[in-house]
Amino acid sequence: MADSTIKSTTEVPKENRLGLKALDYGGGKSTLCAGCGHDAVTNQIIRAFYEMSVKAENVAKFSGIGCSSKTPAYFLSRSHGFNSVHGRMPSVATGAILANHKLIGIGISGDGDTASIGLGQFMHMVRRNIPIIYIIENNGVYGLTKGQFSATADEGSKLKSGVVNDLPPMDLCALAVELGCGFVARGFAGDPKQMVNILKASIAHSGTAVIDVISPCVTFNNHEGSTKGYTYSKEHQELLHQIGFVPSYEQIEVDYEPGTVREVTMHDGSTVLLRKLEEDYDPTNTIQAISRLHEATQAGQMLTGLIFLTPEKKSFTELLNVVDQPLYSLTADVTKPSREALDAIMQELM
Amino acid sequence: MSETLIVPAALEENWSPGDGPVINDLTIHVATVNGSGSQSSNSVLMRSIFQMGVPVSGKNMFPSNIAGLPTWFTIRANKDGWIARKKEVDILVCMNAQTVKEDVEALTAGSICIYDAPLNCRVMRSDLLFYEVPFAKLAMELTTDPRLRKLLANMLYVGIVAELIGIDRQEIVTALNKQFKGKKKAVDLNVQAIDKGMEHTRTALEGQQRFRIERMHKTEGKIIIDGNAAAAIGSVFGGVQVVTWYPITPSSSLVESMIDYLKEYRVDENGKATFAVVQAEDELAAVGMVLGAGWAGARSMTSTSGPGISLMAEFVGLGYFAEIPGVIWDIQRVGPSTGLPTRTSQGDVLEVFTLSHGDTQHIVLIPSSVSECFDFAIEALDLAEMFQTPVFVLSDLDLGMNNWMSDPFKYPEKEFRRGKIMTAEKLTELGGKWGRYLDVDGDGIPYRTVPGTAHLDAAYFTRGSGHDAYARYSERPEDYKATVDRLARKNETARKFVPKPAIERVEGARIGLVAYGTTDFALQESRHQLKKEKNIDTSYLRLRALPFTSELKAFVAEHEHVYVVEQNRDGQMGDLIRLEVGSDQSKIRKILHYSGLPCDARFITNAVLTMEEVASSPSGPGKSPAPEVSSSRVPMQGPPPLGFKGDGQD
Structure with missing residues (x-):
């Protein structure tokens, strides 16, 4: 299989532009099972935020309930974190971002948290285009309750106990595209290079970025017959394209033949590079995105890459036309109307 | 068309013309069909009595329906200011064939019954004072438009009642202008209907000397408003920053009217909003957003009714345990379940007080008037931030959706109380040493930072699972006990800060x-x-x-x-x-x-x-x-x- 990323010629320095080390982006020790895909995702989140030189104090981490939802405690300990209730993290994140739209929001969810109990909130978050990076660490099972099928489990996939899933899986990427999400990607915990580029691009995105990561559960869904284990995923990963990411403060220094790479400029001025592996895949075409996802499912492929990307869509906070200063920090001189205003209202009611 | 005054036996017993009329003490009950536009007519009637200087209240008893089901409106005018509901009706306006039987039967002897001619109420009882009115015919004389005719029939009864009990025509015209916000065409058309009704009463109906409205001066300087609008204005002046809601009767009008006031009074000179309002996908999301916003430091609120409160239970427990501010209005309706969605109740007391699983206890404010709706809207936002917890305001349909007289609301002089916020400067002073859930002051209320605080030690991890004083995950028995005991201490502190009886x-x-x-x-x-x-x-x-x-x-x-x-x-x-x-x-x-x-x-x-x-x-x-x-x-x-x-x- 081809490499999933476009190699950048720029070297990664030992310190980022804030003078911080990767270690400064770390968190508490993971309590997940050794080899859990989620820990691999955590590592790439640390790397992406470090390499993007994001000020961790300006980040807010959110999660629901489940194994995946524990992970915000394992990265960015300098950021406020909120481990909320099962499936309803999108609403908490929405409220927090409305209170302070300067926060960089990152939400970590799982397939149980998003595709079952939280499906409604997930869909409405996407529909509103809440500015947040929303990662689904998707392993097809409920890990914390010891291995029941989730709604993303593939048809025919087997539990350790031999029980076969006979319901069709939900494709959260197709759903996000359908709902008008401006950034839809699928990654694989076993492909960190692709993952980190997707993450960096998501940091540069100004609306909801949905990242569905196939993140194997080594304890309950990594056996023969599982379709979300490491071996199966590696064998079935299908690259949509190679991804490169060039931040706004760097020059594009990648050599490529004209016509082979699509450049997409993000809101913050950075550039996402997508090198064609397939003929004419257009990541701004909703219909093509959905049909390609369906084709992959039918062919038993695990399609990864930046499936859909339209960075220009207005985010919810932009739509609400709020003042530039975060709402929470407004003081009474702005938020308490005048005595005359109350008099006028009272006059009207007399 | 002449109507003869019949004085039934029963009426003669109770009352004789020699007693003189009862002045400024009467109840008018209007029975109509939902969706027929009677709301405007009833508001105009009520407001015109108010403008005559007589204390008055209006109660809408409506079905959970858009059009076609019976609805009633009761106006009580009382010179001494008693404007609670009174069961006994003095004047019935009978416009609805579906309910005519029960409406007429419920009257006490001697009451006045104004009825639409086809209903033929006269045959039902002999102890009432009947006024038969050919509404359809009169409306026909006003307009040829059948849709308008229906609406104008309702305005006709306003003119008839006004003429019968002595409400000044000018006060009705003023009330109409208020109702239709000065829209000339609508006002003119309705004035015609009022005049028609008055004229018909003078020429075709006998007068009555039982009930009179006479000018007095008890409503001067007063306002008329419903509790939901009062709560909305209070929230706007209380500096609310994030508002979420999901439509539900009888709460919807709270946020709907708030949106109007916010747009008018909370937009800055560049046209930018100093607030955010979200119509959520359900009440779970509505309260989740409130807590998210409260966590991030905003003054946030939502409004709902019983079924919404039930849905919010899990989140409210999180708010209590993780100590996050937020205000939740419960405009109570009748439960359990869907219950009677358009009727009033005080049935949610226990539910809101201890909402959610485990040991929980919440601060609940209970306004009993529109001015308290205004005051408590501000108080609730303050208490939520001071106590870092969800605060409920328990109103009800009667207060929230009905119109009440009130003195004008007083401008809130008090500064906003934003609670114990740990700023970057304070953290520097403390050398970055602090615990999110440490009871530093002994009142059970810890200090909090908000996300985005520019200090390396500002961050903490919020969770609904067990935690220690430093917000670290913990399942240790002593940590759990210490947390819930401190929360109980916080509740004790609250007793000293909530509004006294x-x-x-x-x-x-x-x-x-x-x-x-x-x-x-x-x-x-x-x-x-x-x-x-x-x-x-x-x-x-x-x-x-x-x-x-x-x-x-x-x-x-x-x-x-x-x-x-x-x-x-x-x-x-x-x-x-x-x-x-x-x-x-x-x-x-x-x-x-x-x-x-x-x-x-x-x-x-x-x-x-x-x-x-x-x-x-x-x-x-x-x-x-x-x-x-x-x-x-x-x-x-x-x-x-x-x-x-x-x-x-x-």
């Missing part, structure tokens, strides 16, 4: 009355009745918040019997009071009104008299112990405390 003590009164919320209107009138009719003195404590303040215990201790009057089946507040007062609990008696209609004064008076045995003892309150059960209408509410339940008459 309003108390009216009468020297020597043996009987104490306790009520809250909209029961207040009927209760005050009932005290007046007890004094005037039976010379019974009562003291009165009106609760304004949970948890209870120290005044309650003292009040119960001072009285022989304490009647807790409320609008739910189980006497929920009564039970909480019994728990609170301990050894005095046998003094607590319950008077319970739970038909979905607002409580009326006579109901309370009768209940008190029954339980005090006054009914059978004309000399006044007996010295013997009160009966456990004195009639079949007084079922026992668990032995031995007494209860009076009812209003089967509704």
Whole structure:
């Protein structure tokens, strides 16, 4: 299989532009099972935020309930974190971002948290285009309750106990595209290079970025017959394209033949590079995105890459036309109307 | 078309022209069909009485329906300011064939019945004063548009009632201008209908001398507003920053009217909003957003009713345990389940007080007037941030959706109280050493940072799972106990900060009355009745918040019997009071009104008299112990405390 990323010629320095080390982006020790895909995702989140030189104090981490939802405690300990209730993290994140739209929001969810109990909130978050990076660490099972099928489990996939899933899986990427999400990607915990580029691009995105990561559960869904284990995923990963990411403060220094790479400029001025592996895949075409996802499912492929990307869509906070200063920090001189205003209202009611 | 004045026998007995008319004391009941536009007519009628200077209230009793089902509107005008619901109707306007039978049957002898000619009410009873009006024919003379005709028929009865009881035409025109916001075409058309109705009354109907409205000056400088709009204005002036909601009767109009006020008064000079309003996908999301916003430091709120509160239960427990501010208005309607969505109740007391699983206890503010809706909107935003917890405001349909007279709201002079916020500067002073859940001040209230605080040690991890004083995950028994014990301490602190009850003590009164919320209107009138009719003195404590303040215990201790009057089946507040007062609990008696209609004064008076045995003892309150059960209408509410339940008459 081809490499999933476009190699950048720029070297990664030992310190980022804030003078911080990767270690400064770390968190508490993971309590997940050794080899859990989620820990691999955590590592790439640390790397992406470090390499993007994001000020961790300006980040807010959110999660629901489940194994995946524990992970915000394992990265960015300098950021406020909120481990909320099962499936309803999108609403908490929405409220927090409305209170302070300067926060960089990152939400970590799982397939149980998003595709079952939280499906409604997930869909409405996407529909509103809440500015947040929303990662689904998707392993097809409920890990914390010891291995029941989730709604993303593939048809025919087997539990350790031999029980076969006979319901069709939900494709959260197709759903996000359908709902008008401006950034839809699928990654694989076993492909960190692709993952980190997707993450960096998501940091540069100004609306909801949905990242569905196939993140194997080594304890309950990594056996023969599982379709979300490491071996199966590696064998079935299908690259949509190679991804490169060039931040706004760097020059594009990648050599490529004209016509082979699509450049997409993000809101913050950075550039996402997508090198064609397939003929004419257009990541701004909703219909093509959905049909390609369906084709992959039918062919038993695990399609990864930046499936859909339209960075220009207005985010919810932009739509609400709020003042530039975060709402929470407004003081009474702005938020308490005048005595005359109350008099006028009272006059009207007399 | 001439109408002969018939004075039925019963009417002659009760009243004769020599008695002179009853001035400024009447109840008008309008029976129409939902969706027929009668709302405007009724508002105009009510407002014109208000403009005559007579204290007035208007109650809309409507179905959960858009069009076609019966709806009633009751206006009570009373020179002494008694504007609670009164069951007895003086003037009925009968426009609805579906309910005509029960509407006419419910009248007391001697009442006036104005009816649409085809309903032929006259044959139903002989003891009423009937006015037959050919509404369809009169409306036809006004317009050829069939849709308009229906609306104008309703305006016709305003003219008829006005002419019959003596409301000035000019006051109606003024009220119409207010109602239609000066839209000339609408006002002109409706004035024509009013004039037509008045003229018809003068020429075709006999006048009546039973009820009159005469100009007085008791409403000067007053406003008319519903509780939901009052709450909306209060929130706007309370500096609310994030508002979320999901439509539900009877709460929707709170945020809907808030949106109008926010757009008018909370947009800066560049046209940018100093607020965010989200219509959420459901109440779970609405409260989730409130907590997210509160966590991030905003003054946030949502508004809902019983079913929404039930859905919010899980999140509210998170807010309590993780200590996150947020305000939740509950405009109570009748439950359980869908219940009676368009009727009033005080049935959510226990639910909101202890909402969510585990040991929880919340601050609950209970306004009983539109001005308290305004004040408590601000107070709730302050208390939520001061106590870092969800705060409920318990209103109800009667207060929230009906129009009430009030003195104008006073400008909130107090500074906003934003609670214990740890800033980057304070953190630097402390050398970055702090614990999110450390009880530094001994009042159970810790300090918090908000996300985005520019300090490397500002961050902490919020979770609904077990945690220690430093917000670290913990399942240790001592950490859990320390957390919930501190939360209990915080609840104790809250007792000193929530609004104190309003108390009216009468020297020597043996009987104490306790009520809250909209029961207040009927209760005050009932005290007046007890004094005037039976010379019974009562003291009165009106609760304004949970948890209870120290005044309650003292009040119960001072009285022989304490009647807790409320609008739910189980006497929920009564039970909480019994728990609170301990050894005095046998003094607590319950008077319970739970038909979905607002409580009326006579109901309370009768209940008190029954339980005090006054009914059978004309000399006044007996010295013997009160009966456990004195009639079949007084079922026992668990032995031995007494209860009076009812209003089967509704």
